[in-house]
Amino acid sequence: AQSVSQHNHHVILSEAASLELGCNYSYGGTVNLFWYVQYPGQHLQLLLKYFSGDPLVKGIKGFEAEFIKSKFSFNLRKPSGQWSDTAEYFCAVKDTDKLIFGTGTRLQVFP
């Protein structure tokens, strides 16, 4: 079965700094990949998803992720973080009809 690793458990940044959150999944083939975000007190919502095609995927709020098949990675990036990006971020991979989630990365962006 698939598994997902998010190695950065807690990331602290200053506003305007670039951010990159890591995500690796366990084995290849055709994969569907997702990043979800949970803002404080809010429900999980989809940031972006990759099914096929262009490996650079753009999502909401200026986020993007790059699917690198050879590295089994789907890292989330944003050129310039904002205080409002403070949240918990979850990477997920589809496994049959389920999603396998990573343990999450807590991102804090300070003004």
Next chain:
Amino acid sequence: DVKVTQSSRYLVKRTGEKVFLECVQDMDHENMFWYRQDPGLGLRLIYFSYDVKMKEKGDIPEGYSVSREKKERFSLILESASTNQTSMYLCASSLYSGEQFFGPGTRLTVL
């Protein structure tokens, strides 16, 4: 917009009580899921359902059961609540594409 609602945002129960958590989705999705979310552990799948009256065990089904009598409603049941079931419970629904839509969560405390 897809809407997934959960019956309670906060719930406090005593050890040994039977607890029902209700989830309703309004988008005619086939699949529904129950997760628990704990700090540092991410989202762990408890049970899921592909169709009415169908259920499948997830990764941590022990101590839980589910019921899906109607397509739009998926209930999670704690037959005899224990303190180690204190957690945030998230319901989600999806089509076959895999993208899941989440409810706001129920924070359950078992005393």
